[in-house]
Amino acid sequence: MTSDSLRIIFAGTPEFAVHSLTALLETRHEVVAVYSQPDRPAGRGRKLAPTPVKALALEHGIPVHQPVSLRNEEAQQVLASHNADLMVVVAYGLLLPQVVLDTPRLGCINVHGSLLPRWRGAAPIQRAIWQGDKETGVTIMQMEAGLDTGPMLLKTRLDIAADETSQTLHDKLAAQGGEALKQAVDALAKGTLTPEVQEDALANYAEKLSKAEAEIDWSKDAAFIDRCIRAFNPWPVSWTTLDGQTLRIWQAEPEANASDLAPGTVISIDKSGLRIACGQGSLCIKNLQLPGKKALSVVDILNSGKNLFVAGETQLGS
Structure with a gap:
Protein backbone atom coordinates (compact mmCIF):
# COMPACT_ATOMS: atom_id res chain seq x y z
CA MET A 1 0.00 0.00 0.00
CA THR A 2 1.10 3.56 -0.73
CA SER A 3 0.98 6.37 1.81
CA ASP A 4 -2.41 7.59 0.58
CA SER A 5 -3.99 4.13 0.26
CA LEU A 6 -7.08 3.65 2.39
CA ARG A 7 -8.31 0.67 4.38
CA ILE A 8 -11.95 0.35 3.34
CA ILE A 9 -14.95 -1.55 4.67
CA PHE A 10 -17.53 -2.11 1.92
CA ALA A 11 -21.22 -2.60 2.79
CA GLY A 12 -23.65 -3.61 0.05
CA THR A 13 -26.05 -6.35 -0.96
CA PRO A 14 -27.62 -6.41 -4.48
CA GLU A 15 -26.26 -6.35 -8.01
CA PHE A 16 -26.26 -2.54 -8.05
CA ALA A 17 -23.55 -2.58 -5.38
CA VAL A 18 -21.38 -5.14 -7.22
CA HIS A 19 -20.22 -2.49 -9.70
CA SER A 20 -18.97 -0.29 -6.87
CA LEU A 21 -17.13 -3.11 -5.11
CA THR A 22 -15.57 -4.16 -8.43
CA ALA A 23 -14.44 -0.58 -8.99
CA LEU A 24 -12.80 -0.40 -5.55
CA LEU A 25 -10.95 -3.67 -6.17
CA GLU A 26 -9.36 -2.05 -9.23
CA THR A 27 -7.82 0.76 -7.14
CA ARG A 28 -4.74 0.96 -4.92
CA HIS A 29 -6.98 0.99 -1.85
CA GLU A 30 -7.51 -2.15 0.26
CA VAL A 31 -10.98 -3.57 0.93
CA VAL A 32 -10.39 -5.14 4.35
CA ALA A 33 -13.93 -6.45 4.96
CA VAL A 34 -17.31 -6.69 3.29
CA TYR A 35 -20.70 -6.39 4.99
CA SER A 36 -23.83 -7.76 3.31
CA GLN A 37 -27.37 -8.79 4.19
CA PRO A 38 -27.85 -12.34 5.54
CA ASP A 39 -28.28 -15.06 2.90
CA ARG A 40 -31.90 -15.67 1.92
CA PRO A 41 -33.74 -18.55 0.20
CA ALA A 42 -33.82 -18.31 -3.59
CA GLY A 43 -34.95 -20.36 -6.58
CA ARG A 44 -37.39 -23.24 -6.73
CA GLY A 45 -35.50 -25.24 -4.12
CA ARG A 46 -35.53 -22.24 -1.75
CA LYS A 47 -31.91 -22.90 -0.84
CA LEU A 48 -29.93 -20.19 0.90
CA ALA A 49 -28.09 -18.13 -1.70
CA PRO A 50 -25.28 -15.63 -1.12
CA THR A 51 -25.95 -12.03 -1.99
CA PRO A 52 -24.27 -10.78 -5.19
CA VAL A 53 -21.86 -8.66 -3.12
CA LYS A 54 -20.96 -11.58 -0.84
CA ALA A 55 -20.29 -13.83 -3.83
CA LEU A 56 -17.86 -11.28 -5.31
CA ALA A 57 -16.11 -10.75 -1.97
CA LEU A 58 -15.56 -14.48 -1.49
CA GLU A 59 -14.10 -14.73 -4.99
CA HIS A 60 -11.44 -12.23 -3.88
CA GLY A 61 -10.85 -13.77 -0.46
CA ILE A 62 -12.26 -10.81 1.45
CA PRO A 63 -13.77 -11.50 4.92
CA VAL A 64 -17.58 -11.20 4.86
CA HIS A 65 -19.83 -10.24 7.77
CA GLN A 66 -23.62 -10.62 7.65
CA PRO A 67 -25.06 -9.31 10.92
CA VAL A 68 -28.81 -9.00 11.29
CA SER A 69 -28.23 -5.61 12.91
CA LEU A 70 -25.39 -3.21 13.60
CA ARG A 71 -27.06 -1.86 16.72
CA ASN A 72 -25.51 -4.34 19.17
CA GLU A 73 -22.17 -3.72 20.78
CA GLU A 74 -20.57 -6.98 19.64
CA ALA A 75 -21.23 -6.24 15.94
CA GLN A 76 -19.88 -2.72 16.41
CA GLN A 77 -16.68 -4.04 18.04
CA VAL A 78 -16.11 -6.44 15.13
CA LEU A 79 -16.51 -3.60 12.66
CA ALA A 80 -14.11 -1.39 14.64
CA SER A 81 -11.52 -4.19 14.76
CA HIS A 82 -10.88 -3.75 11.04
CA ASN A 83 -9.32 -0.35 11.75
CA ALA A 84 -10.75 1.10 8.55
CA ASP A 85 -10.12 4.59 7.23
CA LEU A 86 -13.42 4.64 5.35
CA MET A 87 -16.67 2.71 5.02
CA VAL A 88 -18.40 2.67 1.62
CA VAL A 89 -22.13 1.88 1.67
CA VAL A 90 -24.05 0.96 -1.50
CA ALA A 91 -27.62 -0.39 -1.24
CA TYR A 92 -26.72 -2.25 1.95
CA GLY A 93 -30.18 -2.41 3.49
CA LEU A 94 -29.29 -1.93 7.16
CA LEU A 95 -29.42 1.32 9.09
CA LEU A 96 -26.07 2.48 10.42
CA PRO A 97 -26.24 3.86 13.98
CA GLN A 98 -24.20 6.95 14.79
CA VAL A 99 -21.48 4.90 16.51
CA VAL A 100 -20.86 3.04 13.22
CA LEU A 101 -20.91 6.25 11.18
CA ASP A 102 -18.23 7.62 13.50
CA THR A 103 -16.01 4.52 13.56
CA PRO A 104 -13.89 4.87 10.37
CA ARG A 105 -11.38 7.73 10.41
CA LEU A 106 -13.01 9.38 7.36
CA GLY A 107 -16.54 8.30 8.25
CA CYS A 108 -18.96 6.56 5.87
CA ILE A 109 -19.87 7.51 2.31
CA ASN A 110 -22.79 6.34 0.19
CA VAL A 111 -23.28 5.79 -3.55
CA HIS A 112 -26.82 7.05 -4.18
CA GLY A 113 -28.65 6.48 -7.48
CA SER A 114 -30.01 9.98 -8.02
CA LEU A 115 -29.01 13.63 -8.10
CA LEU A 116 -29.51 14.59 -4.49
CA PRO A 117 -31.46 16.19 -3.00
CA ARG A 118 -34.03 15.43 -5.75
CA TRP A 119 -34.88 11.88 -4.62
CA ARG A 120 -34.05 10.62 -1.15
CA GLY A 121 -35.13 7.19 0.01
CA ALA A 122 -35.57 3.66 -1.21
CA ALA A 123 -36.56 3.94 -4.88
CA PRO A 124 -34.84 6.95 -6.49
CA ILE A 125 -34.25 5.23 -9.85
CA GLN A 126 -37.89 4.24 -10.26
CA ARG A 127 -39.31 7.54 -9.02
CA ALA A 128 -37.20 9.55 -11.46
CA ILE A 129 -38.87 7.71 -14.37
CA TRP A 130 -42.31 7.74 -12.73
CA GLN A 131 -42.18 11.50 -12.26
CA GLY A 132 -40.92 12.16 -15.78
CA ASP A 133 -37.49 13.57 -14.87
CA LYS A 134 -35.33 14.33 -17.87
CA GLU A 135 -32.04 13.53 -16.12
CA THR A 136 -30.67 11.72 -13.11
CA GLY A 137 -27.25 10.60 -11.99
CA VAL A 138 -25.18 9.41 -9.06
CA THR A 139 -24.35 11.30 -5.88
CA ILE A 140 -21.48 10.30 -3.61
CA MET A 141 -22.58 11.51 -0.17
CA GLN A 142 -21.03 11.70 3.28
CA MET A 143 -23.42 9.75 5.48
CA GLU A 144 -25.10 11.16 8.57
CA ALA A 145 -28.01 10.06 10.76
CA GLY A 146 -30.73 11.50 8.47
CA LEU A 147 -32.13 9.66 5.43
CA ASP A 148 -29.85 10.61 2.51
CA THR A 149 -29.37 14.08 4.00
CA GLY A 150 -25.57 14.19 4.24
CA PRO A 151 -23.22 16.58 2.43
CA MET A 152 -22.63 15.80 -1.26
CA LEU A 153 -19.06 15.02 -2.29
CA LEU A 154 -19.33 14.27 -6.01
CA LYS A 155 -22.05 14.10 -8.68
CA THR A 156 -22.35 12.59 -12.14
CA ARG A 157 -25.24 13.20 -14.55
CA LEU A 158 -27.17 11.02 -16.99
CA ASP A 159 -30.03 11.78 -19.40
CA ILE A 160 -33.11 9.59 -19.02
CA ALA A 161 -34.08 8.12 -22.42
CA ALA A 162 -37.68 8.25 -23.62
CA ASP A 163 -37.93 4.45 -23.50
CA GLU A 164 -35.94 4.02 -20.26
CA THR A 165 -37.06 1.33 -17.84
CA SER A 166 -35.98 1.00 -14.24
CA GLN A 167 -33.84 -1.97 -15.27
CA THR A 168 -31.96 -0.16 -18.02
CA LEU A 169 -31.49 2.94 -15.87
CA HIS A 170 -30.39 0.79 -12.92
CA ASP A 171 -27.67 -0.80 -15.05
CA LYS A 172 -26.40 2.54 -16.36
CA LEU A 173 -26.30 4.13 -12.91
CA ALA A 174 -24.65 1.08 -11.34
CA ALA A 175 -21.78 1.37 -13.82
CA GLN A 176 -21.62 5.14 -13.42
CA GLY A 177 -21.64 4.76 -9.64
CA GLY A 178 -18.56 2.55 -9.70
CA GLU A 179 -16.58 5.09 -11.70
CA ALA A 180 -17.77 7.97 -9.53
CA LEU A 181 -16.80 6.06 -6.39
CA LYS A 182 -13.23 5.57 -7.61
CA GLN A 183 -12.90 9.31 -8.20
CA ALA A 184 -14.40 10.17 -4.82
CA VAL A 185 -12.26 7.75 -2.82
CA ASP A 186 -9.05 8.93 -4.49
CA ALA A 187 -9.98 12.54 -3.79
CA LEU A 188 -10.87 11.72 -0.17
CA ALA A 189 -7.49 10.06 0.29
CA LYS A 190 -5.82 13.24 -0.95
CA GLY A 191 -8.13 15.56 0.98
CA THR A 192 -9.26 17.41 -2.13
CA LEU A 193 -13.07 17.03 -1.88
CA THR A 194 -15.26 19.95 -0.78
CA PRO A 195 -18.57 18.85 0.78
CA GLU A 196 -21.73 20.60 -0.48
CA VAL A 197 -24.68 20.90 1.91
CA GLN A 198 -28.00 19.71 0.49
CA GLU A 199 -30.91 22.12 0.10
CA ASP A 200 -33.69 20.35 2.00
CA ALA A 201 -36.45 22.36 0.29
CA LEU A 202 -35.61 20.60 -3.00
CA ALA A 203 -35.86 17.09 -1.57
CA ASN A 204 -38.55 14.50 -2.35
CA TYR A 205 -39.06 11.12 -0.72
CA ALA A 206 -38.70 8.20 -3.15
CA GLU A 207 -41.23 5.88 -1.57
CA LYS A 208 -40.91 2.11 -2.07
CA LEU A 209 -42.96 0.64 -4.90
CA SER A 210 -45.90 -1.66 -4.22
CA LYS A 211 -47.94 -4.12 -6.25
CA ALA A 212 -51.07 -2.12 -5.45
CA GLU A 213 -49.53 1.05 -6.89
CA ALA A 214 -48.70 -0.81 -10.10
CA GLU A 215 -52.38 -1.27 -10.99
CA ILE A 216 -53.09 0.86 -14.06
CA ASP A 217 -55.70 3.61 -13.76
CA TRP A 218 -56.88 4.03 -17.32
CA SER A 219 -58.48 7.40 -16.50
CA LYS A 220 -54.97 8.86 -16.27
CA ASP A 221 -53.28 10.28 -19.34
Whole structure:
Protein backbone atom coordinates (compact mmCIF):
# COMPACT_ATOMS: atom_id res chain seq x y z
CA MET A 1 0.00 0.00 0.00
CA THR A 2 1.10 3.56 -0.73
CA SER A 3 0.98 6.37 1.81
CA ASP A 4 -2.41 7.59 0.58
CA SER A 5 -3.99 4.13 0.26
CA LEU A 6 -7.08 3.65 2.39
CA ARG A 7 -8.31 0.67 4.38
CA ILE A 8 -11.95 0.35 3.34
CA ILE A 9 -14.95 -1.55 4.67
CA PHE A 10 -17.53 -2.11 1.92
CA ALA A 11 -21.22 -2.60 2.79
CA GLY A 12 -23.65 -3.61 0.05
CA THR A 13 -26.05 -6.35 -0.96
CA PRO A 14 -27.62 -6.41 -4.48
CA GLU A 15 -26.26 -6.35 -8.01
CA PHE A 16 -26.26 -2.54 -8.05
CA ALA A 17 -23.55 -2.58 -5.38
CA VAL A 18 -21.38 -5.14 -7.22
CA HIS A 19 -20.22 -2.49 -9.70
CA SER A 20 -18.97 -0.29 -6.87
CA LEU A 21 -17.13 -3.11 -5.11
CA THR A 22 -15.57 -4.16 -8.43
CA ALA A 23 -14.44 -0.58 -8.99
CA LEU A 24 -12.80 -0.40 -5.55
CA LEU A 25 -10.95 -3.67 -6.17
CA GLU A 26 -9.36 -2.05 -9.23
CA THR A 27 -7.82 0.76 -7.14
CA ARG A 28 -4.74 0.96 -4.92
CA HIS A 29 -6.98 0.99 -1.85
CA GLU A 30 -7.51 -2.15 0.26
CA VAL A 31 -10.98 -3.57 0.93
CA VAL A 32 -10.39 -5.14 4.35
CA ALA A 33 -13.93 -6.45 4.96
CA VAL A 34 -17.31 -6.69 3.29
CA TYR A 35 -20.70 -6.39 4.99
CA SER A 36 -23.83 -7.76 3.31
CA GLN A 37 -27.37 -8.79 4.19
CA PRO A 38 -27.85 -12.34 5.54
CA ASP A 39 -28.28 -15.06 2.90
CA ARG A 40 -31.90 -15.67 1.92
CA PRO A 41 -33.74 -18.55 0.20
CA ALA A 42 -33.82 -18.31 -3.59
CA GLY A 43 -34.95 -20.36 -6.58
CA ARG A 44 -37.39 -23.24 -6.73
CA GLY A 45 -35.50 -25.24 -4.12
CA ARG A 46 -35.53 -22.24 -1.75
CA LYS A 47 -31.91 -22.90 -0.84
CA LEU A 48 -29.93 -20.19 0.90
CA ALA A 49 -28.09 -18.13 -1.70
CA PRO A 50 -25.28 -15.63 -1.12
CA THR A 51 -25.95 -12.03 -1.99
CA PRO A 52 -24.27 -10.78 -5.19
CA VAL A 53 -21.86 -8.66 -3.12
CA LYS A 54 -20.96 -11.58 -0.84
CA ALA A 55 -20.29 -13.83 -3.83
CA LEU A 56 -17.86 -11.28 -5.31
CA ALA A 57 -16.11 -10.75 -1.97
CA LEU A 58 -15.56 -14.48 -1.49
CA GLU A 59 -14.10 -14.73 -4.99
CA HIS A 60 -11.44 -12.23 -3.88
CA GLY A 61 -10.85 -13.77 -0.46
CA ILE A 62 -12.26 -10.81 1.45
CA PRO A 63 -13.77 -11.50 4.92
CA VAL A 64 -17.58 -11.20 4.86
CA HIS A 65 -19.83 -10.24 7.77
CA GLN A 66 -23.62 -10.62 7.65
CA PRO A 67 -25.06 -9.31 10.92
CA VAL A 68 -28.81 -9.00 11.29
CA SER A 69 -28.23 -5.61 12.91
CA LEU A 70 -25.39 -3.21 13.60
CA ARG A 71 -27.06 -1.86 16.72
CA ASN A 72 -25.51 -4.34 19.17
CA GLU A 73 -22.17 -3.72 20.78
CA GLU A 74 -20.57 -6.98 19.64
CA ALA A 75 -21.23 -6.24 15.94
CA GLN A 76 -19.88 -2.72 16.41
CA GLN A 77 -16.68 -4.04 18.04
CA VAL A 78 -16.11 -6.44 15.13
CA LEU A 79 -16.51 -3.60 12.66
CA ALA A 80 -14.11 -1.39 14.64
CA SER A 81 -11.52 -4.19 14.76
CA HIS A 82 -10.88 -3.75 11.04
CA ASN A 83 -9.32 -0.35 11.75
CA ALA A 84 -10.75 1.10 8.55
CA ASP A 85 -10.12 4.59 7.23
CA LEU A 86 -13.42 4.64 5.35
CA MET A 87 -16.67 2.71 5.02
CA VAL A 88 -18.40 2.67 1.62
CA VAL A 89 -22.13 1.88 1.67
CA VAL A 90 -24.05 0.96 -1.50
CA ALA A 91 -27.62 -0.39 -1.24
CA TYR A 92 -26.72 -2.25 1.95
CA GLY A 93 -30.18 -2.41 3.49
CA LEU A 94 -29.29 -1.93 7.16
CA LEU A 95 -29.42 1.32 9.09
CA LEU A 96 -26.07 2.48 10.42
CA PRO A 97 -26.24 3.86 13.98
CA GLN A 98 -24.20 6.95 14.79
CA VAL A 99 -21.48 4.90 16.51
CA VAL A 100 -20.86 3.04 13.22
CA LEU A 101 -20.91 6.25 11.18
CA ASP A 102 -18.23 7.62 13.50
CA THR A 103 -16.01 4.52 13.56
CA PRO A 104 -13.89 4.87 10.37
CA ARG A 105 -11.38 7.73 10.41
CA LEU A 106 -13.01 9.38 7.36
CA GLY A 107 -16.54 8.30 8.25
CA CYS A 108 -18.96 6.56 5.87
CA ILE A 109 -19.87 7.51 2.31
CA ASN A 110 -22.79 6.34 0.19
CA VAL A 111 -23.28 5.79 -3.55
CA HIS A 112 -26.82 7.05 -4.18
CA GLY A 113 -28.65 6.48 -7.48
CA SER A 114 -30.01 9.98 -8.02
CA LEU A 115 -29.01 13.63 -8.10
CA LEU A 116 -29.51 14.59 -4.49
CA PRO A 117 -31.46 16.19 -3.00
CA ARG A 118 -34.03 15.43 -5.75
CA TRP A 119 -34.88 11.88 -4.62
CA ARG A 120 -34.05 10.62 -1.15
CA GLY A 121 -35.13 7.19 0.01
CA ALA A 122 -35.57 3.66 -1.21
CA ALA A 123 -36.56 3.94 -4.88
CA PRO A 124 -34.84 6.95 -6.49
CA ILE A 125 -34.25 5.23 -9.85
CA GLN A 126 -37.89 4.24 -10.26
CA ARG A 127 -39.31 7.54 -9.02
CA ALA A 128 -37.20 9.55 -11.46
CA ILE A 129 -38.87 7.71 -14.37
CA TRP A 130 -42.31 7.74 -12.73
CA GLN A 131 -42.18 11.50 -12.26
CA GLY A 132 -40.92 12.16 -15.78
CA ASP A 133 -37.49 13.57 -14.87
CA LYS A 134 -35.33 14.33 -17.87
CA GLU A 135 -32.04 13.53 -16.12
CA THR A 136 -30.67 11.72 -13.11
CA GLY A 137 -27.25 10.60 -11.99
CA VAL A 138 -25.18 9.41 -9.06
CA THR A 139 -24.35 11.30 -5.88
CA ILE A 140 -21.48 10.30 -3.61
CA MET A 141 -22.58 11.51 -0.17
CA GLN A 142 -21.03 11.70 3.28
CA MET A 143 -23.42 9.75 5.48
CA GLU A 144 -25.10 11.16 8.57
CA ALA A 145 -28.01 10.06 10.76
CA GLY A 146 -30.73 11.50 8.47
CA LEU A 147 -32.13 9.66 5.43
CA ASP A 148 -29.85 10.61 2.51
CA THR A 149 -29.37 14.08 4.00
CA GLY A 150 -25.57 14.19 4.24
CA PRO A 151 -23.22 16.58 2.43
CA MET A 152 -22.63 15.80 -1.26
CA LEU A 153 -19.06 15.02 -2.29
CA LEU A 154 -19.33 14.27 -6.01
CA LYS A 155 -22.05 14.10 -8.68
CA THR A 156 -22.35 12.59 -12.14
CA ARG A 157 -25.24 13.20 -14.55
CA LEU A 158 -27.17 11.02 -16.99
CA ASP A 159 -30.03 11.78 -19.40
CA ILE A 160 -33.11 9.59 -19.02
CA ALA A 161 -34.08 8.12 -22.42
CA ALA A 162 -37.68 8.25 -23.62
CA ASP A 163 -37.93 4.45 -23.50
CA GLU A 164 -35.94 4.02 -20.26
CA THR A 165 -37.06 1.33 -17.84
CA SER A 166 -35.98 1.00 -14.24
CA GLN A 167 -33.84 -1.97 -15.27
CA THR A 168 -31.96 -0.16 -18.02
CA LEU A 169 -31.49 2.94 -15.87
CA HIS A 170 -30.39 0.79 -12.92
CA ASP A 171 -27.67 -0.80 -15.05
CA LYS A 172 -26.40 2.54 -16.36
CA LEU A 173 -26.30 4.13 -12.91
CA ALA A 174 -24.65 1.08 -11.34
CA ALA A 175 -21.78 1.37 -13.82
CA GLN A 176 -21.62 5.14 -13.42
CA GLY A 177 -21.64 4.76 -9.64
CA GLY A 178 -18.56 2.55 -9.70
CA GLU A 179 -16.58 5.09 -11.70
CA ALA A 180 -17.77 7.97 -9.53
CA LEU A 181 -16.80 6.06 -6.39
CA LYS A 182 -13.23 5.57 -7.61
CA GLN A 183 -12.90 9.31 -8.20
CA ALA A 184 -14.40 10.17 -4.82
CA VAL A 185 -12.26 7.75 -2.82
CA ASP A 186 -9.05 8.93 -4.49
CA ALA A 187 -9.98 12.54 -3.79
CA LEU A 188 -10.87 11.72 -0.17
CA ALA A 189 -7.49 10.06 0.29
CA LYS A 190 -5.82 13.24 -0.95
CA GLY A 191 -8.13 15.56 0.98
CA THR A 192 -9.26 17.41 -2.13
CA LEU A 193 -13.07 17.03 -1.88
CA THR A 194 -15.26 19.95 -0.78
CA PRO A 195 -18.57 18.85 0.78
CA GLU A 196 -21.73 20.60 -0.48
CA VAL A 197 -24.68 20.90 1.91
CA GLN A 198 -28.00 19.71 0.49
CA GLU A 199 -30.91 22.12 0.10
CA ASP A 200 -33.69 20.35 2.00
CA ALA A 201 -36.45 22.36 0.29
CA LEU A 202 -35.61 20.60 -3.00
CA ALA A 203 -35.86 17.09 -1.57
CA ASN A 204 -38.55 14.50 -2.35
CA TYR A 205 -39.06 11.12 -0.72
CA ALA A 206 -38.70 8.20 -3.15
CA GLU A 207 -41.23 5.88 -1.57
CA LYS A 208 -40.91 2.11 -2.07
CA LEU A 209 -42.96 0.64 -4.90
CA SER A 210 -45.90 -1.66 -4.22
CA LYS A 211 -47.94 -4.12 -6.25
CA ALA A 212 -51.07 -2.12 -5.45
CA GLU A 213 -49.53 1.05 -6.89
CA ALA A 214 -48.70 -0.81 -10.10
CA GLU A 215 -52.38 -1.27 -10.99
CA ILE A 216 -53.09 0.86 -14.06
CA ASP A 217 -55.70 3.61 -13.76
CA TRP A 218 -56.88 4.03 -17.32
CA SER A 219 -58.48 7.40 -16.50
CA LYS A 220 -54.97 8.86 -16.27
CA ASP A 221 -53.28 10.28 -19.34
CA ALA A 222 -51.35 7.92 -21.61
CA ALA A 223 -47.97 9.57 -20.99
CA PHE A 224 -48.26 9.02 -17.23
CA ILE A 225 -49.35 5.39 -17.65
CA ASP A 226 -46.37 4.81 -19.95
CA ARG A 227 -44.02 6.24 -17.31
CA CYS A 228 -45.54 3.93 -14.70
CA ILE A 229 -45.05 0.90 -16.94
CA ARG A 230 -41.39 1.79 -17.47
CA ALA A 231 -40.81 2.68 -13.81
CA PHE A 232 -42.37 -0.59 -12.59
CA ASN A 233 -40.34 -2.76 -15.00
CA PRO A 234 -38.92 -5.20 -13.82
CA TRP A 235 -40.79 -4.96 -10.47
CA PRO A 236 -43.59 -4.95 -9.49
CA VAL A 237 -44.74 -4.77 -13.17
CA SER A 238 -47.77 -2.68 -14.14
CA TRP A 239 -50.99 -4.66 -14.29
CA THR A 240 -54.64 -4.42 -15.15
CA THR A 241 -57.54 -6.86 -15.21
CA LEU A 242 -59.65 -8.54 -17.88
CA ASP A 243 -62.75 -10.37 -16.72
CA GLY A 244 -61.30 -10.53 -13.23
CA GLN A 245 -57.94 -11.95 -14.33
CA THR A 246 -54.61 -10.13 -14.11
CA LEU A 247 -52.77 -8.92 -17.20
CA ARG A 248 -49.21 -7.65 -16.73
CA ILE A 249 -48.03 -4.90 -19.07
CA TRP A 250 -44.30 -4.88 -19.82
CA GLN A 251 -43.90 -2.41 -22.67
CA ALA A 252 -46.03 0.26 -24.31
CA GLU A 253 -45.89 3.61 -26.08
CA PRO A 254 -48.14 6.64 -25.49
CA GLU A 255 -49.99 8.10 -28.45
CA ALA A 256 -51.72 11.45 -28.75
CA ASN A 257 -54.69 10.03 -30.71
CA ALA A 258 -57.92 10.84 -28.88
CA SER A 259 -60.79 8.38 -28.61
CA ASP A 260 -64.47 8.66 -27.73
CA LEU A 261 -64.31 5.26 -26.05
CA ALA A 262 -64.30 4.94 -22.27
CA PRO A 263 -60.86 4.73 -20.64
CA GLY A 264 -59.61 1.13 -20.62
CA THR A 265 -61.50 0.15 -23.79
CA VAL A 266 -59.62 -1.59 -26.62
CA ILE A 267 -59.49 0.76 -29.61
CA SER A 268 -57.74 -1.64 -31.98
CA ILE A 269 -55.32 -4.54 -32.12
CA ASP A 270 -52.92 -5.30 -34.95
CA LYS A 271 -49.28 -6.15 -35.43
CA SER A 272 -48.25 -2.66 -34.35
CA GLY A 273 -49.81 -3.15 -30.93
CA LEU A 274 -52.88 -3.21 -28.70
CA ARG A 275 -54.35 0.31 -28.42
CA ILE A 276 -56.21 1.26 -25.26
CA ALA A 277 -58.22 4.42 -24.65
CA CYS A 278 -56.93 6.52 -21.75
CA GLY A 279 -58.17 9.59 -19.94
CA GLN A 280 -56.08 11.59 -22.38
CA GLY A 281 -54.60 10.04 -25.52
CA SER A 282 -54.17 6.31 -26.00
CA LEU A 283 -51.63 3.67 -25.08
CA CYS A 284 -50.20 1.23 -27.61
CA ILE A 285 -49.21 -1.92 -25.70
CA LYS A 286 -46.31 -3.81 -27.29
CA ASN A 287 -45.62 -6.58 -24.78
CA LEU A 288 -47.93 -8.13 -22.20
CA GLN A 289 -48.38 -11.23 -20.09
CA LEU A 290 -51.67 -13.15 -20.05
CA PRO A 291 -52.70 -15.01 -16.89
CA GLY A 292 -50.49 -18.05 -16.32
CA LYS A 293 -48.43 -17.34 -19.44
CA LYS A 294 -45.03 -15.86 -20.19
CA ALA A 295 -44.67 -12.31 -21.49
CA LEU A 296 -45.30 -12.08 -25.25
CA SER A 297 -45.32 -9.40 -27.92
CA VAL A 298 -48.73 -8.50 -29.31
CA VAL A 299 -47.54 -9.90 -32.66
CA ASP A 300 -46.90 -13.30 -31.03
CA ILE A 301 -50.31 -13.22 -29.36
CA LEU A 302 -52.00 -12.56 -32.70
CA ASN A 303 -49.99 -15.32 -34.36
CA SER A 304 -50.98 -17.77 -31.62
CA GLY A 305 -54.64 -17.43 -32.54
CA LYS A 306 -55.56 -16.79 -28.88
CA ASN A 307 -56.52 -13.15 -29.15
CA LEU A 308 -58.82 -12.17 -26.26
CA PHE A 309 -59.32 -8.56 -27.37
CA VAL A 310 -62.19 -7.11 -29.42
CA ALA A 311 -61.98 -3.54 -30.63
CA GLY A 312 -64.67 -1.30 -29.17
CA GLU A 313 -65.87 -4.01 -26.76
CA THR A 314 -63.09 -5.38 -24.54
CA GLN A 315 -62.73 -3.34 -21.36
CA LEU A 316 -59.55 -3.51 -19.29
CA GLY A 317 -59.65 -2.80 -15.59
CA SER A 318 -62.83 -4.84 -15.23
